[in-house]
Amino acid sequence: PKDRVTLDADVLVIGAGLAGIYTAISMKRLGLRVKVIERAPEVGGVWYWNKYPGARFDSESYTYMFTFSKELLDEWNWKEHFSAQADTLKYINYIVDRFDIRSNFQLETEVKSARYNSATRSWTLTDSNKRTYTSKFLINCLGPLTTPTLPDIPDGHVSLTGKRVGVIGTGATGIQTIQEVAKTAKKLTVFQRTANWTAPLRNSNIDQAEMESIRERYPDIIRACKSSPMGFMYQPDPREALKLSREEREALWEGQYNQRGLVKWVGNFKDTFTSQEANDLYSEWMSKKIRARVSDPNVAKKLIPKSHGFGTRRVPLENGYYELFNEPHVKLVDLYDTPIERITETSVKTTTENFELDVLIYATGFDALTGSYEEIEYFGEEGLSLKKCWERGPRTYLGFAVPGFPNMFNILGPHQATGNIPHVIEYAVEWVSTFIKYLQKHDLTYVNPNAEGEEKWTQHVYDCTKTPLSAKVNSWMTGYNSNRPGKSQRRVIRYFGNNIEFRRRCEEVAANGYENFDMK
Numbered sequence: 307p308k309d310r311v312t313l314d315a316d317v318l319v320i321g322a323g324l325a326g327i328y329t330a331i332s333m334k335r336l337g338l339r340v341k342v343i344e345r346a347p348e349v350g351g352v353w354y355w356n357k358y359p360g361a362r363f364d365s366e367s368y369t370y371m372f373t374f375s376k377e378l379l380d381e382w383n384w385k386e387h388f389s390a391q392a393d394t395l396k397y398i399n400y401i402v403d404r405f406d407i408r409s410n411f412q413l414e415t416e417v418k419s420a421r422y423n424s425a426t427r428s429w430t431l432t433d434s435n436k437r438t439y440t441s442k443f444l445i446n447c448l449g450p451l452t453t454p455t456l457p458d459i460p461d462g463h464v465s466l467t468g469k470r471v472g473v474i475g476t477g478a479t480g481i482q483t484i485q486e487v488a489k490t491a492k493k494l495t496v497f498q499r500t501a502n503w504t505a506p507l508r509n510s511n512i513d514q515a516e517m518e519s520i521r522e523r524y525p526d527i528i529r530a531c532k533s534s535p536m537g538f539m540y541q542p543d544p545r546e547a548l549k550l551s552r553e554e555r556e557a558l559w560e561g562q563y564n565q566r567g568l569v570k571w572v573g574n575f576k577d578t579f580t581s582q583e584a585n586d587l588y589s590e591w592m593s594k595k596i597r598a599r600v601s602d603p604n605v606a607k608k609l610i611p612k613s614h615g616f617g618t619r620r621v622p623l624e625n626g627y628y629e630l631f632n633e634p635h636v637k638l639v640d641l642y643d644t645p646i647e648r649i650t651e652t653s654v655k656t657t658t659e660n661f662e663l664d665v666l667i668y669a670t671g672f673d674a675l676t677g678s679y680e681e682i683e684y685f686g687e688e689g690l691s692l693k694k695c696w697e698r699g700p701r702t703y704l705g706f707a708v709p710g711f712p713n714m715f716n717i718l719g720p721h722q723a724t725g726n727i728p729h730v731i732e733y734a735v736e737w738v739s740t741f742i743k744y745l746q747k748h749d750l751t752y753v754n755p756n757a758e759g760e761e762k763w764t765q766h767v768y769d770c771t772k773t774p775l776s777a778k779v780n781s782w783m784t785g786y787n788s789n790r791p792g793k794s795q796r797r798v799i800r801y802f803g804n805n806i807e808f809r810r811r812c813e814e815v816a817a818n819g820y821e822n823f824d825m826k
């Protein structure tokens with residue numbers, strides 16, 4: 307660079323969730339000065355913010371974790387097959403202390419803008435108090451589901467016992483919350499717009515003996531996750547549902563229904579989520595399960611999704627969700643039949659009824675993937691605005707970088723592989739770290755993807771939306787958000803390719819000397 311200046315850090319990271327934490331560990335290992343800026347008063351990201359009743363994993367704890375450190379695998383004991391939020395937050399804090407990075411975090415600091423300076427080849431972040439921070443590299447670890455689209459749910463400390471509670475939303479958050487709140491609320495009203503498919507979680511505690519046996523199986527579990535398309539422990543069944551007899555199909559489905567976890571989604575027949583016909587068969591079979599569990603056929607009918615097939619949206623898991631609607635204190639309100647007209651201080655008024663409530667919980671989702679990037683003003687070379695560049699949808703190179711925004715990397719941003727999030731984060735952070743190490747080795751202080759890389763990657767991301775049924779329904783995965791102006795139609799924000807293909811392409815780019823990146 308022409309102008310040499312003293313920078314506050316080599317690497318600034320925005321966000322202290324799992325991605326920010328592993329980035330800090332990795333940068334420190336490279337001998338770089340790293341500072342992570344986070345608006346929350348604690349580390350943990352989603353696992354700090356989402357303290358709602360019932361918040362927990364619905365992937366097996368011992369698969370949904372970091373694998374980069376043998377010590378960590380040896381030392382940490384999971385308490386339940388599906389870890390609850392409080393224990394997960396403990397795990398995250400354990401990592402921060404174990405790798406001695408707590409002093410690398412600056413908490414309660416909200417970044418408002420990030421500006422690239424071409425003369426110094428550096429980034430300047432400005433926080434809400436107008437304080438500034440400078441660095442060579444900027445790594446965004448903003449999280450895919452960070453920006454809630456309605457006011458925050460009341461904090462976890464509010465007691466709901468004996469109260470009249472309403473919940474709006476039946477996504478993964480709503481379904482977990484509803485089950486927990488129903489245990490103590492006097493009355494629970496579920497305001498459901500789109501019914502969602504959900505199936506048994508089958509959680510249980512893990513005692514010491516079981517933990518030891520899981521630990522012995524860690525190498526196999528980790529290998530299984532790394533070789534599965536979405537990073538989960540289960541491989542899709544290689545058979546096609548449409549080529550089997552009804553008995554053969556139902557044997558697999560019944561077995562999986564009785565098993566714990568997401569196997570009934572990610573371990574299904576390989577055509578279940580690409581062939582409408584195969585998906586219809588499975589959805590019909592699942593509908594029967596719902597009808598068998600709900601006594602009132604009218605309520606059952608409302609709980610069975612019509613707009614989308616099983617697994618074409620993220621499948622939340624449950625423990626007695628459907629049976630709740632047989633209980634006298636739980637009421638289902640179908641917002642398609644009777645939409646909400648108004649919310650007052652004490653009630654929710656639909657077109658036909660006024661529901662007096664003590665507490666109303668919004669489980670109405672997030673402005674996924676791009677929302678968190680819109681909360682910060684990013685300016686690249688010559689004042690280029692990221693908002694402008696992404697006006698008609700995000701465009702990236704490998705989901706990691708954007709032309710015109712040199713020395714900036716995104717972890718788990720738009721157009722990057724998803725699935726088993728901790729595993730995905732590990733891969734992304736390691737890919738970026740290896741790249742930064744390469745830049746250091748070659749004394750390069752400038753890295754910027756070119757337009758060709760961006761065009762090719764963006765085209766590939768769009769091509770990947772052609773096959774999966776999940777790319778053809780409204781959900782946060784397809785960028786649909788009815789609460790945000792301009793987002794009530796589908797947008798290509800997510801990578802619908804799989805992790806194996808994603809990694810193959812990233813490795814190829816690295817092996818070719820980081821092709822389509824300009825470096826100097």
Ligand code: NA7
Pocket residue numbers: 451474475476477478479480498499500620641669670671672782788789
């Ligand atoms: P989701 O899955 O986006 O669910 C949001 C829910 O809120 C969904 O049922 C929505 O109905 C409902 N919603 C949103 N806005 C409204 C309004 N205005 N009125 C009524 N109902 C509304 O978010 P979650 O937080 O549950 O889960 C996000 C991810 O976190 C999840 O997939 C896991 O990966 C972890 P709609 O379907 O839009 O009709």
